[in-house]
Amino acid sequence: MAASVKDSPNDISSNGKDTDGQWSLWEVFTQPGKGAPHEHAGSVHATDAEHALQNARDVYARRGEAVSIWVVPADVIVASAPGDAGPFFDPGNDKAYRHPQFYKVPRGVRVF
Amino acid sequence: MMVQQTTPEAAVSGVTTAAELNVAGTRGPSFGEPIVEYLLRLGDDRLILGHRLSEWCGHGPILEEDIALANIALDLVGASSMLLGLAGELEGKDRDADALAFFREGVQYRNALIVELPRGDFGFTIMRQFLFDAYSVVTLDALASCGHAGLAAIAAKSLKEDKYHLRHSSEWVVRLGDGTEESHNRVQASLNELWRYTGELFERDTIDEAVAAVGITLDRDALHAKWESIVNDVLQRATLTIPEKTVMASGGRRGRHTEHLGHLLSVMQSVARAHPGATW
Numbered sequence: 001m002a003a004s005v006k007d008s009p010n011d012i013s014s015n016g017k018d019t020d021g022q023w024s025l026w027e028v029f030t031q032p033g034k035g036a037p038h039e040h041a042g043s044v045h046a047t048d049a050e051h052a053l054q055n056a057r058d059v060y061a062r063r064g065e066a067v068s069i070w071v072v073p074a075d076v077i078v079a080s081a082p083g084d085a086g087p088f089f090d091p092g093n094d095k096a097y098r099h100p101q102f103y104k105v106p107r108g109v110r111v112f
Numbered sequence: 113m114m115v116q117q118t119t120p121e122a123a124v125s126g127v128t129t130a131a132e133l134n135v136a137g138t139r140g141p142s143f144g145e146p147i148v149e150y151l152l153r154l155g156d157d158r159l160i161l162g163h164r165l166s167e168w169c170g171h172g173p174i175l176e177e178d179i180a181l182a183n184i185a186l187d188l189v190g191a192s193s194m195l196l197g198l199a200g201e202l203e204g205k206d207r208d209a210d211a212l213a214f215f216r217e218g219v220q221y222r223n224a225l226i227v228e229l230p231r232g233d234f235g236f237t238i239m240r241q242f243l244f245d246a247y248s249v250v251t252l253d254a255l256a257s258c259g260h261a262g263l264a265a266i267a268a269k270s271l272k273e274d275k276y277h278l279r280h281s282s283e284w285v286v287r288l289g290d291g292t293e294e295s296h297n298r299v300q301a302s303l304n305e306l307w308r309y310t311g312e313l314f315e316r317d318t319i320d321e322a323v324a325a326v327g328i329t330l331d332r333d334a335l336h337a338k339w340e341s342i343v344n345d346v347l348q349r350a351t352l353t354i355p356e357k358t359v360m361a362s363g364g365r366r367g368r369h370t371e372h373l374g375h376l377l378s379v380m381q382s383v384a385r386a387h388p389g390a391t392w
Binding site for chain 2: 022023044045046047050051054055057058059062
Protein backbone atom coordinates (compact mmCIF):
# COMPACT_ATOMS: atom_id res chain seq x y z
CA MET A 1 0.00 0.00 0.00
CA ALA A 2 2.31 2.79 1.14
CA ALA A 3 5.80 3.21 -0.21
CA SER A 4 8.77 2.26 1.89
CA VAL A 5 11.48 4.86 1.84
CA LYS A 6 15.09 3.79 2.17
CA ASP A 7 17.69 5.74 4.13
CA SER A 8 18.53 7.97 1.23
CA PRO A 9 15.64 10.26 0.37
CA ASN A 10 16.38 9.53 -3.28
CA ASP A 11 15.99 5.82 -2.88
CA ILE A 12 12.34 4.93 -3.19
CA SER A 13 10.98 1.53 -3.85
CA SER A 14 7.27 1.45 -4.52
CA ASN A 15 4.88 -1.32 -3.61
CA GLY A 16 2.26 0.08 -5.94
CA LYS A 17 0.12 -2.35 -7.85
CA ASP A 18 0.46 -0.73 -11.24
CA THR A 19 2.56 -2.39 -13.90
CA ASP A 20 4.80 0.65 -14.30
CA GLY A 21 5.87 0.38 -10.64
CA GLN A 22 3.98 3.55 -9.77
CA TRP A 23 0.92 4.01 -7.64
CA SER A 24 -2.32 3.96 -9.58
CA LEU A 25 -3.22 6.91 -11.77
CA TRP A 26 -6.07 9.31 -10.98
CA GLU A 27 -7.46 12.00 -13.26
CA VAL A 28 -8.05 15.35 -11.62
CA PHE A 29 -10.91 17.74 -12.39
CA THR A 30 -11.00 21.19 -10.82
CA GLN A 31 -13.82 23.68 -10.63
CA PRO A 32 -12.49 27.23 -10.98
CA GLY A 33 -15.55 28.87 -9.41
CA LYS A 34 -19.00 28.12 -8.05
CA GLY A 35 -21.35 27.20 -10.86
CA ALA A 36 -18.55 26.61 -13.35
CA PRO A 37 -18.04 23.11 -14.72
CA HIS A 38 -15.26 20.88 -13.44
CA GLU A 39 -12.48 20.77 -15.99
CA HIS A 40 -9.71 18.30 -16.49
CA ALA A 41 -6.57 19.67 -14.84
CA GLY A 42 -4.18 16.72 -15.10
CA SER A 43 -3.41 13.55 -13.24
CA VAL A 44 -1.70 12.33 -10.06
CA HIS A 45 -0.43 9.04 -8.71
CA ALA A 46 -1.90 7.91 -5.39
CA THR A 47 -2.52 4.86 -3.24
CA ASP A 48 -6.24 5.49 -2.68
CA ALA A 49 -9.02 8.04 -3.03
CA GLU A 50 -8.19 10.26 -0.03
CA HIS A 51 -4.52 10.24 -1.00
CA ALA A 52 -5.44 11.14 -4.58
CA LEU A 53 -7.58 14.04 -3.36
CA GLN A 54 -4.73 15.40 -1.23
CA ASN A 55 -2.19 15.05 -4.03
CA ALA A 56 -4.58 16.75 -6.44
CA ARG A 57 -5.04 19.59 -3.97
CA ASP A 58 -1.29 20.00 -3.58
CA VAL A 59 -0.44 19.80 -7.27
CA TYR A 60 -3.39 21.54 -8.94
CA ALA A 61 -5.04 23.80 -6.38
CA ARG A 62 -2.25 25.31 -4.34
CA ARG A 63 -2.48 28.76 -5.90
CA GLY A 64 -6.20 29.24 -5.39
CA GLU A 65 -7.21 27.79 -8.77
CA ALA A 66 -10.13 25.73 -7.53
CA VAL A 67 -13.15 25.72 -5.24
CA SER A 68 -13.81 22.01 -5.71
CA ILE A 69 -11.87 18.97 -6.89
CA TRP A 70 -12.94 15.63 -8.35
CA VAL A 71 -10.55 12.72 -8.62
CA VAL A 72 -11.42 9.70 -10.76
CA PRO A 73 -9.47 6.46 -11.15
CA ALA A 74 -8.00 6.75 -14.65
CA ASP A 75 -8.89 3.15 -15.45
CA VAL A 76 -12.65 3.71 -15.03
CA ILE A 77 -12.71 6.40 -17.70
CA VAL A 78 -14.05 5.08 -20.99
CA ALA A 79 -12.59 7.04 -23.88
CA SER A 80 -13.26 7.13 -27.60
CA ALA A 81 -10.43 5.82 -29.72
CA PRO A 82 -8.60 8.07 -32.20
CA GLY A 83 -9.97 5.78 -34.97
CA ASP A 84 -13.50 6.67 -33.88
CA ALA A 85 -12.93 10.33 -34.66
CA GLY A 86 -14.40 10.15 -38.18
CA PRO A 87 -17.69 8.38 -37.45
CA PHE A 88 -18.08 10.09 -34.08
CA PHE A 89 -17.41 13.70 -34.88
CA ASP A 90 -17.44 14.42 -38.60
CA PRO A 91 -21.26 14.34 -38.95
CA GLY A 92 -21.48 17.15 -36.43
CA ASN A 93 -19.16 19.42 -38.37
CA ASP A 94 -21.03 19.83 -41.65
CA LYS A 95 -24.55 20.43 -40.36
CA ALA A 96 -24.53 24.09 -39.51
CA TYR A 97 -28.22 24.00 -38.53
CA ARG A 98 -27.27 21.96 -35.49
CA HIS A 99 -25.30 24.85 -34.10
CA PRO A 100 -27.21 27.42 -32.08
CA GLN A 101 -25.45 30.38 -33.64
CA PHE A 102 -28.62 31.73 -35.28
CA TYR A 103 -29.85 33.00 -31.96
CA LYS A 104 -28.81 36.27 -30.48
CA VAL A 105 -27.69 35.90 -26.91
CA PRO A 106 -29.59 38.46 -24.85
CA ARG A 107 -27.42 40.97 -23.10
CA GLY A 108 -26.62 40.03 -19.53
CA VAL A 109 -26.65 36.30 -20.15
CA ARG A 110 -23.37 34.75 -19.10
CA VAL A 111 -21.75 32.47 -21.65
CA PHE A 112 -19.29 29.91 -20.36
CA MET B 113 22.98 35.81 31.00
CA MET B 114 20.13 38.17 31.59
CA VAL B 115 20.22 41.64 30.16
CA GLN B 116 17.97 44.08 31.91
CA GLN B 117 15.73 45.80 29.39
CA THR B 118 12.95 48.14 30.32
CA THR B 119 11.19 49.56 27.31
CA PRO B 120 9.45 52.92 27.56
CA GLU B 121 6.14 51.18 26.91
CA ALA B 122 6.73 48.84 29.79
CA ALA B 123 7.53 51.74 32.07
CA VAL B 124 4.31 53.48 31.08
CA SER B 125 2.00 50.48 31.19
CA GLY B 126 3.64 48.83 34.15
CA VAL B 127 4.00 45.60 32.17
CA THR B 128 6.78 43.40 33.47
CA THR B 129 9.52 42.60 30.98
CA ALA B 130 10.72 39.07 30.35
CA ALA B 131 14.08 40.07 31.77
CA GLU B 132 12.46 41.09 35.03
CA LEU B 133 10.54 37.86 35.10
CA ASN B 134 13.86 36.06 34.96
CA VAL B 135 12.74 32.84 33.28
CA ALA B 136 14.95 30.34 35.07
CA GLY B 137 17.92 29.15 33.08
CA THR B 138 17.35 31.17 29.94
CA ARG B 139 20.45 31.52 27.78
CA GLY B 140 21.14 34.59 25.72
CA PRO B 141 19.48 37.95 26.17
CA SER B 142 15.73 38.04 26.53
CA PHE B 143 13.57 40.12 24.26
CA GLY B 144 11.79 42.70 26.31
CA GLU B 145 8.13 42.22 27.06
CA PRO B 146 6.77 38.71 27.57
CA ILE B 147 4.58 38.95 24.47
CA VAL B 148 7.74 39.28 22.34
CA GLU B 149 9.20 36.09 23.83
CA TYR B 150 5.83 34.43 23.38
CA LEU B 151 5.64 35.36 19.68
CA LEU B 152 9.23 34.24 19.12
CA ARG B 153 8.37 30.81 20.51
CA LEU B 154 5.48 30.49 18.07
CA GLY B 155 7.39 31.99 15.16
CA ASP B 156 10.61 30.06 15.71
CA ASP B 157 8.76 26.71 15.86
CA ARG B 158 7.36 27.36 12.40
CA LEU B 159 10.50 28.87 10.92
CA ILE B 160 12.74 25.97 11.95
CA LEU B 161 10.22 23.27 11.05
CA GLY B 162 9.55 25.00 7.72
CA HIS B 163 13.27 24.95 6.99
CA ARG B 164 13.56 21.28 7.93
CA LEU B 165 10.68 20.44 5.58
CA SER B 166 12.18 22.54 2.79
CA GLU B 167 15.19 20.20 2.89
CA TRP B 168 12.94 17.64 1.18
CA CYS B 169 12.50 19.86 -1.87
CA GLY B 170 13.72 17.81 -4.82
CA HIS B 171 14.11 14.71 -2.61
CA GLY B 172 10.47 13.74 -1.94
CA PRO B 173 9.55 10.08 -2.37
CA ILE B 174 7.29 10.95 -5.33
CA LEU B 175 6.67 14.17 -7.23
CA GLU B 176 3.26 14.79 -5.64
CA GLU B 177 4.66 14.40 -2.13
CA ASP B 178 7.66 16.57 -2.95
CA ILE B 179 5.25 19.36 -3.90
CA ALA B 180 3.09 18.72 -0.83
CA LEU B 181 6.04 18.98 1.58
CA ALA B 182 7.29 22.15 -0.12
CA ASN B 183 3.77 23.65 0.13
CA ILE B 184 3.64 22.92 3.84
CA ALA B 185 7.14 24.31 4.33
CA LEU B 186 6.05 27.54 2.64
CA ASP B 187 2.93 27.76 4.81
CA LEU B 188 5.05 27.39 7.93
CA VAL B 189 7.66 29.93 6.86
CA GLY B 190 4.82 32.29 5.90
CA ALA B 191 3.26 31.94 9.35
CA SER B 192 6.65 32.49 11.00
CA SER B 193 7.15 35.61 8.92
CA MET B 194 3.91 37.09 10.31
CA LEU B 195 4.70 36.04 13.88
CA LEU B 196 8.28 37.30 13.82
CA GLY B 197 7.13 40.48 12.09
CA LEU B 198 4.71 41.17 14.92
CA ALA B 199 7.39 40.25 17.49
CA GLY B 200 9.80 42.74 15.90
CA GLU B 201 7.14 45.44 15.87
CA LEU B 202 6.32 44.94 19.54
CA GLU B 203 9.98 44.69 20.47
CA GLY B 204 10.39 48.21 19.09
CA LYS B 205 14.04 47.88 18.11
CA ASP B 206 13.53 48.27 14.39
CA ARG B 207 14.00 44.58 13.67
CA ASP B 208 11.76 43.03 11.04
CA ALA B 209 11.02 39.33 10.49
CA ASP B 210 14.15 38.89 8.36
CA ALA B 211 16.38 40.48 10.98
CA LEU B 212 14.97 38.16 13.63
CA ALA B 213 15.20 35.08 11.40
CA PHE B 214 18.68 35.59 10.02
CA PHE B 215 20.61 37.62 12.57
CA ARG B 216 19.99 35.82 15.85
CA GLU B 217 22.31 33.20 17.32
CA GLY B 218 21.20 29.72 18.34
CA VAL B 219 20.81 30.61 22.03
CA GLN B 220 18.38 33.36 21.04
CA TYR B 221 16.06 30.91 19.29
CA ARG B 222 12.96 29.94 21.23
CA ASN B 223 11.69 26.96 19.21
CA ALA B 224 10.85 23.63 20.83
CA LEU B 225 13.53 20.96 20.35
CA ILE B 226 11.28 18.66 18.30
CA VAL B 227 11.33 20.94 15.25
CA GLU B 228 15.12 21.22 14.99
CA LEU B 229 15.89 17.48 14.89
CA PRO B 230 17.32 16.37 11.52
CA ARG B 231 14.69 15.35 8.99
CA GLY B 232 15.58 11.64 9.13
CA ASP B 233 13.77 9.33 6.73
CA PHE B 234 10.32 10.06 5.31
CA GLY B 235 8.64 8.20 8.19
CA PHE B 236 10.46 10.36 10.75
CA THR B 237 9.58 13.57 8.92
CA ILE B 238 5.92 12.56 8.71
CA MET B 239 5.69 11.47 12.35
CA ARG B 240 7.31 14.69 13.58
CA GLN B 241 5.02 16.67 11.31
CA PHE B 242 1.95 14.85 12.62
CA LEU B 243 2.84 15.38 16.30
CA PHE B 244 3.52 19.07 15.61
CA ASP B 245 0.49 19.61 13.36
CA ALA B 246 -1.85 18.25 16.02
CA TYR B 247 -0.22 20.55 18.60
CA SER B 248 -0.38 23.49 16.23
CA VAL B 249 -4.05 23.01 15.37
CA VAL B 250 -5.22 22.84 18.99
CA THR B 251 -3.00 25.79 19.95
CA LEU B 252 -3.92 28.07 17.04
CA ASP B 253 -7.59 27.19 17.51
CA ALA B 254 -7.36 28.56 21.05
CA LEU B 255 -5.22 31.56 20.05
CA ALA B 256 -7.64 32.53 17.27
CA SER B 257 -10.08 33.66 19.95
CA CYS B 258 -7.56 35.12 22.40
CA GLY B 259 -7.66 38.73 23.54
CA HIS B 260 -4.59 39.87 21.59
CA ALA B 261 -6.01 41.07 18.29
CA GLY B 262 -2.80 40.86 16.25
CA LEU B 263 -1.96 37.34 17.34
CA ALA B 264 -5.60 36.20 17.03
CA ALA B 265 -5.68 37.32 13.38
CA ILE B 266 -2.46 35.46 12.53
CA ALA B 267 -3.69 32.35 14.36
CA ALA B 268 -7.01 32.36 12.50
CA LYS B 269 -5.23 32.57 9.15
CA SER B 270 -2.67 29.89 9.97
CA LEU B 271 -5.27 27.58 11.51
CA LYS B 272 -6.85 26.96 8.10
CA GLU B 273 -3.50 25.93 6.67
CA ASP B 274 -2.58 23.81 9.65
CA LYS B 275 -5.85 21.89 9.53
CA TYR B 276 -4.83 20.76 6.07
CA HIS B 277 -1.30 19.94 7.27
CA LEU B 278 -2.79 17.75 9.98
CA ARG B 279 -5.04 15.97 7.50
CA HIS B 280 -2.05 15.33 5.24
CA SER B 281 0.27 14.04 7.97
CA SER B 282 -2.47 11.99 9.70
CA GLU B 283 -3.29 10.13 6.51
CA TRP B 284 0.38 9.36 5.95
CA VAL B 285 0.88 8.14 9.52
CA VAL B 286 -2.02 5.72 9.05
CA ARG B 287 -0.70 4.51 5.69
CA LEU B 288 2.86 4.02 6.92
CA GLY B 289 1.88 2.54 10.28
CA ASP B 290 -0.70 0.19 8.81
CA GLY B 291 1.31 -0.38 5.62
CA THR B 292 4.13 -2.86 5.15
CA GLU B 293 6.21 -4.39 7.94
CA GLU B 294 9.09 -2.15 6.88
CA SER B 295 7.05 1.07 6.92
CA HIS B 296 5.43 0.10 10.24
CA ASN B 297 8.78 -0.55 11.91
CA ARG B 298 10.30 2.66 10.63
CA VAL B 299 7.44 4.89 11.68
CA GLN B 300 7.15 3.15 15.08
CA ALA B 301 10.89 3.75 15.63
CA SER B 302 10.35 7.40 14.72
CA LEU B 303 7.49 7.68 17.21
CA ASN B 304 9.67 6.09 19.93
CA GLU B 305 12.42 8.60 19.26
CA LEU B 306 10.15 11.64 18.97
CA TRP B 307 7.85 11.03 21.93
CA ARG B 308 10.28 12.46 24.47
CA TYR B 309 10.19 15.79 22.66
CA THR B 310 6.41 16.21 22.89
CA GLY B 311 6.28 17.19 26.57
CA GLU B 312 7.97 20.50 25.87
CA LEU B 313 5.12 21.57 23.60
CA PHE B 314 2.77 21.77 26.60
CA GLU B 315 5.16 23.24 29.17
CA ARG B 316 4.05 26.32 30.99
CA ASP B 317 6.33 28.94 32.49
CA THR B 318 6.32 32.55 33.67
CA ILE B 319 6.03 33.86 30.08
CA ASP B 320 2.73 32.01 29.63
CA GLU B 321 1.45 33.52 32.86
CA ALA B 322 2.67 37.02 32.02
CA VAL B 323 0.96 37.20 28.62
CA ALA B 324 -2.38 36.91 30.39
CA ALA B 325 -1.94 40.67 30.85
CA VAL B 326 -2.34 41.14 27.07
CA GLY B 327 -5.27 38.74 26.77
CA ILE B 328 -3.54 35.41 26.07
CA THR B 329 -4.73 32.78 28.48
CA LEU B 330 -4.35 29.26 27.16
CA ASP B 331 -5.33 26.28 29.26
CA ARG B 332 -2.34 24.06 28.50
CA ASP B 333 -3.86 21.04 30.24
CA ALA B 334 -7.01 21.28 28.14
CA LEU B 335 -4.91 21.69 24.98
CA HIS B 336 -2.79 18.70 25.98
CA ALA B 337 -5.92 16.59 26.44
CA LYS B 338 -7.24 17.62 23.01
CA TRP B 339 -3.86 16.86 21.44
CA GLU B 340 -3.74 13.45 23.10
CA SER B 341 -7.17 12.61 21.81
CA ILE B 342 -6.16 13.44 18.20
CA VAL B 343 -2.84 11.61 18.53
CA ASN B 344 -4.34 8.52 20.18
CA ASP B 345 -7.02 8.24 17.54
CA VAL B 346 -4.61 8.42 14.59
CA LEU B 347 -1.94 6.21 16.17
CA GLN B 348 -4.56 3.59 16.95
CA ARG B 349 -5.72 3.58 13.32
CA ALA B 350 -2.07 3.34 12.32
CA THR B 351 -1.54 0.31 14.65
CA LEU B 352 1.26 2.21 16.40
CA THR B 353 2.06 2.16 20.11
CA ILE B 354 2.97 5.16 22.26
CA PRO B 355 6.18 4.46 24.23
CA GLU B 356 5.70 3.96 27.96
CA LYS B 357 7.12 6.19 30.69
CA THR B 358 9.36 8.62 28.87
CA VAL B 359 11.53 11.32 30.41
CA MET B 360 10.64 14.46 28.50
CA ALA B 361 13.37 16.62 26.96
CA SER B 362 13.18 20.36 27.45
CA GLY B 363 15.14 23.58 26.97
CA GLY B 364 14.34 25.03 23.55
CA ARG B 365 12.02 27.70 24.95
CA ARG B 366 14.94 28.96 27.05
CA GLY B 367 17.52 28.87 24.26
CA ARG B 368 19.05 25.53 25.27
CA HIS B 369 19.13 23.63 22.01
CA THR B 370 20.46 20.40 20.58
CA GLU B 371 23.62 20.44 18.48
CA HIS B 372 21.44 20.23 15.37
CA LEU B 373 20.14 23.81 15.51
CA GLY B 374 23.56 25.39 14.90
CA HIS B 375 24.07 23.37 11.74
CA LEU B 376 20.60 24.28 10.50
CA LEU B 377 21.16 27.99 11.18
CA SER B 378 24.53 27.99 9.43
CA VAL B 379 22.75 26.89 6.25
CA MET B 380 19.57 28.92 6.69
CA GLN B 381 21.34 32.17 7.58
CA SER B 382 24.33 31.95 5.24
CA VAL B 383 22.91 33.89 2.29
CA ALA B 384 21.39 36.68 4.39
CA ARG B 385 24.66 37.05 6.28
CA ALA B 386 26.86 36.97 3.18
CA HIS B 387 24.71 39.62 1.50
CA PRO B 388 23.03 41.66 4.25
CA GLY B 389 20.07 43.67 3.00
CA ALA B 390 20.19 42.10 -0.46
CA THR B 391 16.93 42.07 -2.42
CA TRP B 392 15.81 40.43 -5.63
